[in-house]
Amino acid sequence: QVQMVESGGGLVQAGGSLRLSCAVSGRTESSYGRGWFSQAPGKEREFVAAIVWSGSSTYYADSVKGRFTITRDNAKDTVDLQMNSLKPEDTAVYYCAALRGLKYRDPKMYAYWGQGTQVTVSS
Numbered sequence: 001q002v003q004m005v006e007s008g009g010g011l012v013q014a015g016g017s018l019r020l021s022c023a024v025s026g027r028t029e030s031s032y033g034r035g036w037f038s039q040a041p042g043k044e045r046e047f048v049a050a051i052v053w054s055g056s057s058t059y060y061a062d063s064v065k066g067r068f069t070i071t072r073d074n075a076k077d078t079v080d081l082q083m084n085s086l087k088p089e090d091t092a093v094y095y096c097a098a099l100r101g102l103k104y105r106d107p108k109m110y111a112y113w114g115q116g117t118q119v120t121v122s123s
Contacts, residue, residue, distance in 0.1 A: 002026035002112050004034075004096040009117030012086055020081040020117060022096030031098040034079040035110060036070065038092035038119075045095065050104040051079060059104050064090075086121045093118050 008020040022034060035050035049070040050059045058070050069082040070108050079096065097110035 004098065004112055004114035006094060006096050006114045006117040007068060009079075009119045010096060011120045011122065014086060014088055014123050015119055016086050017082070017084045018086065018119060020083065020094055020096075020119070022079045022081075022114065024077060024098075024112075025093070031100055031111075032102065033099040033104070034072075035097055035099050035104055036079075036081050037095045037097070037110075038090070039095065039113070039116070040092040043092075045107050046092075047105040047107070048094070049081060050099060052104065086119075088121045088123045091094070091119060091121050 003025055005025050007022045008018060012018055032051035033050055036048040037045045038048050039045040042086060047061050048064055049068055051070045051072055067085045071080050095113055097113045100111050101109035104108045
């Protein structure tokens with residue numbers, strides 16, 4: 001079964017940093033890019049960041065602009081999310097998925113969701 005595999009989550013104090021990585025398990029169909037979403041307990045899955053292969057364009061949720069950076073490692077075929085200046089409100093499970101359309105903020109445009117990695121930021 002094809003899916004993304006996330007890694008790098010953990011427990012960090014407010015103001016700290018984490019680097020998440022998203023790799024592909026199996027062979028996927030072509031995609032427009034890859035994205036990261038977060039889901040806190042009792043809340044819906046929210047867009048965090050996306051990278052589009054064409055032109056390497058990147059997009060961010062307003063809440064993470066200037067703090068998070070999404071990059072692609074072509075050699076490893078991974079997409080990483082560098083998370084700096086973390087806040088307690090960033091606490092969530094972070095998921096990675098393949099972008100199958102142009103509406104990068106819409107989770108319905110994504111496929112091959114991973115199991116997620118927990119990020120916990122203590123105050």
